[in-house]
Amino acid sequence: MTAEHLYRTVRLIRRFEERAMDFVRSGEIVGGIHPYVGQEAIAAGVCAALRPDDVITSTHRGHGHVLAKGVDPARMLAELMGRENGLNRGRGGSMHAADFGLGILGANAIVGAAGSIATGAAWAYQRQGKDVVAVSFFGDGAMNEGMLLEAFNLAVLWRVPVVFVCENNGYATTMPVRSAVAGSITGRARAFGMPAFTVDGQDPEKVLAATTAAVSRARSGRGPTFLECTTYRFDAHHTFEHRARLNYRSTEELSTGRSRDPVEIQGERLAADVRAAVDAEIEALLDAAAGVALGGAHPDPAAALEFLYASPEVNR
Amino acid sequence: MPKLSYLKALNRALGDELAADESVFVLGEDVRVAASNLTAGLFDRFGPERVLDTPLSEQAFTNFATGAALAGLRPVIEFQIPSLLFLVFEQIANQAHKFSLMTGGQCQVPVTYVVPGSGSRTGWAGQHSDHPYSLFAHVGVKTVVPSSPADAYGLLLSAIRDNDPVVLFAPAGALGIRDDVDYASLQPVPLGVGRIVREGADVTVVALGHLVQDALAAADELAGQGISVEVFDPRTVYPLDVDGLAASVARTRRLVVIDDSNRTSGFGAEVLAVAAERFDLDAPPRRVTRPDGAVLPFAPALDRAVQPGRDHLLAAIHGVLEGKR
Ligand SMILES: Cc1ncc(C[n+]2csc(CCOP(=O)(O)OP(=O)(O)O)c2C)c(N)n1
Ligand SMILES: [Mg+2]
Numbered sequence: 001m002t003a004e005h006l007y008r009t010v011r012l013i014r015r016f017e018e019r020a021m022d023f024v025r026s027g028e029i030v031g032g033i034h035p036y037v038g039q040e041a042i043a044a045g046v047c048a049a050l051r052p053d054d055v056i057t058s059t060h061r062g063h064g065h066v067l068a069k070g071v072d073p074a075r076m077l078a079e080l081m082g083r084e085n086g087l088n089r090g091r092g093g094s095m096h097a098a099d100f101g102l103g104i105l106g107a108n109a110i111v112g113a114a115g116s117i118a119t120g121a122a123w124a125y126q127r128q129g130k131d132v133v134a135v136s137f138f139g140d141g142a143m144n145e146g147m148l149l150e151a152f153n154l155a156v157l158w159r160v161p162v163v164f165v166c167e168n169n170g171y172a173t174t175m176p177v178r179s180a181v182a183g184s185i186t187g188r189a190r191a192f193g194m195p196a197f198t199v200d201g202q203d204p205e206k207v208l209a210a211t212t213a214a215v216s217r218a219r220s221g222r223g224p225t226f227l228e229c230t231t232y233r234f235d236a237h238h239t240f241e242h243r244a245r246l247n248y249r250s251t252e253e254l255s256t257g258r259s260r261d262p263v264e265i266q267g268e269r270l271a272a273d274v275r276a277a278v279d280a281e282i283e284a285l286l287d288a289a290a291g292v293a294l295g296g297a298h299p300d301p302a303a304a305l306e307f308l309y310a311s312p313e314v315n316r
Numbered sequence: 317m318p319k320l321s322y323l324k325a326l327n328r329a330l331g332d333e334l335a336a337d338e339s340v341f342v343l344g345e346d347v348r349v350a351a352s353n354l355t356a357g358l359f360d361r362f363g364p365e366r367v368l369d370t371p372l373s374e375q376a377f378t379n380f381a382t383g384a385a386l387a388g389l390r391p392v393i394e395f396q397i398p399s400l401l402f403l404v405f406e407q408i409a410n411q412a413h414k415f416s417l418m419t420g421g422q423c424q425v426p427v428t429y430v431v432p433g434s435g436s437r438t439g440w441a442g443q444h445s446d447h448p449y450s451l452f453a454h455v456g457v458k459t460v461v462p463s464s465p466a467d468a469y470g471l472l473l474s475a476i477r478d479n480d481p482v483v484l485f486a487p488a489g490a491l492g493i494r495d496d497v498d499y500a501s502l503q504p505v506p507l508g509v510g511r512i513v514r515e516g517a518d519v520t521v522v523a524l525g526h527l528v529q530d531a532l533a534a535a536d537e538l539a540g541q542g543i544s545v546e547v548f549d550p551r552t553v554y555p556l557d558v559d560g561l562a563a564s565v566a567r568t569r570r571l572v573v574i575d576d577s578n579r580t581s582g583f584g585a586e587v588l589a590v591a592a593e594r595f596d597l598d599a600p601p602r603r604v605t606r607p608d609g610a611v612l613p614f615a616p617a618l619d620r621a622v623q624p625g626r627d628h629l630l631a632a633i634h635g636v637l638e639g640k641r
Pocket of ligand 2: 168170171
């Protein structure tokens with residue numbers, strides 16, 4: 001069951017992203033996306049370790065995280081298309097997907113910003129007597145944002161039930177991690193006094209095991225854990241790269257990087273017929289999702305600033 | 317009647333709201349010992365989880381508050397220096413402010429940011445003397461600058477109860493103001509509603525925070541010359557009480573604004589723009605502000621020279637009464 005569940009999630013994310021890129025090409029999605037292709041095992045493994053009431057914060061490359069946390073692909077796709085039936089009613093788009101009902105406190109387009117938000121949320125739930133754990137996803141690039149390092153400090157000092165998941169895909173856009181991070185990623189985390197592990201981020205089961213331990217540690221009041229999940233981004237930093245080829249990864253590097261595909265790694269753990277059935281189920285789900293998204297209404301321009309304030313503004 | 321100081325009023329509002337609402341907590345640097353006095357006595361009353369002393373990590377603890385707000389709490393952050401708001405402009409303008417719209421109304425971020433001692437502090441020089449309320453108004457964050465102890469109490473209460481981020485500037489020049497106050501009469505002051513502090517017939521002077529004192533002094537002085545000045549305190553910079561101001565100007569037909577912002581794109585500029593669009597005036601309106609790009613120099617005489625002062629205000633009032641530019 002777990003093996004199948006993990007496969008279903010990585011396969012769903014992969015096919016969602018491939019279809020989303022088609023919709024970018026056809027113009028149904030404007031502004032492009034940051035594809036999660038290649039990194040699916042991380043979202044799948046991490047979210048499989050969470051309870052429905054646990055919360056996550058996500059990133060600019062966030063489709064995988066929210067799908068793994070249980071978002072309806074139709075509403076997610078509708079959001080990417082800016083429709084009224086989207087997750088955020090078309091007000092957020094690719095980089096801001098949120099579903100508070102599912103504990104998704106929002107994807108964040110500012111690198112390194114969400115770690116402190118997740119820390120505050122986890123602290124607040126704990127203070128309210130709830131044993132909720134927060135997971136904050138971020139990339140290797142975020143390890144150079146001071147605000148995130150400040151958040152590590154607060155989380156450890158105050159024993160906050162948060163798990164920091166660093167997806168080290170080797171690059172921040174085109175900047176290689178080796179040219180950007182002095183010392184080591186886990187060494188930085190350990191300097192704050194939290195346990196930090198490097199995990200094979202291509203294998204959903206390994207990610208699940210590591211996250212399960214980190215979550216149980218957090219839930220039992222022992223504070224944050226840091227997981228560095230090593231991975232590789234198979235596709236573009238952002239779909240703009242499909243048109244403007246940037247020269248920073250060699251073809252040899254690309255083929256080595258793509259050789260460990262999380263969909264294959266997990267797929268090989270299933271019987272062929274089971275795998276084929278899951279694949280067919282996902283295609284049907286995504287066909288239906290595309291129909292729902294394309295059929296969604298475009299928001300009314302007169303309501304462009306609806307939701308700007310939670311308390312109504314005076315004298316607008 | 318007992319005297320209540322402006323700073324004590326803020327302290328009282330915070331204490332009352334902490335007592336009334338379990339979800340309220342305050343965080344910031346040195347709040348446990350109440351270095352600024354804003355939180356005096358609150359740690360002993362409410363303990364370390366409600367009065368949370370933070371390391372010097374403004375960016376993280378400002379986002380931390382956003383996260384806590386998303387999880388159902390009502391954080392109040394104290395900032396020791398007005399320019400720390402530049403450091404956390406991202407966290408307020410680009411994070412807290414944007415969550416409601418970007419999530420399609422799924423959440424709210426009821427965080428209050430308080431700066432006890434904004435504007436010039438005499439002798440604290442360039443990096444401690446800013447007054448960036450216009451900046452927050454510009455991005456649409458609710459922004460209040462109380463001028464009296466009763467308003468300080470009432471506006472802080474409303475800010476905490478409001479479901480959106482609110483920045484409250486408590487000008488250094490106002491913290492020591494003491495008024496006779498009947499404690500029983502203290503109540504919330506709604507955001508976005510101004511107040512006529514002094515009635516007059518010849519000219520409306522718009523003033524905020526500590527500058528209300530200067531406006532009242534100018535009004536006293538001019539009364540001796542037979543000039544009747546109305547002082548309008550908008551109390552909230554954003555959203556601005558345009559209707560309240562319009563009603564005042566409809567009577568006086570002349571307008572001067574005194575504003576502790578730099579001149580370009582400041583609050584004073586906004587008031588004049590509103591006047592140009594909406595008001596019927598007998599003379600061109602004027603603004604008294606800090607100069608463009610002002611950095612407050614250290615020496616006290618230089619510090620005062622860049623602040624909008626009473627003499628500039630008197631000159632501006634005479635100017636509009638004579639109908640000159
Ligand atoms: C604070 C900040 N700086 C720069 C950017 C522009 N930007 C968006 S994604 C990105 C790279 C992020 O790299 P990483 O954190 O490793 O995540 P990845 O894209 O590899 O998933 C950059 C520089 C941003 N969004 N936020
Ligand atoms: Mg990266």
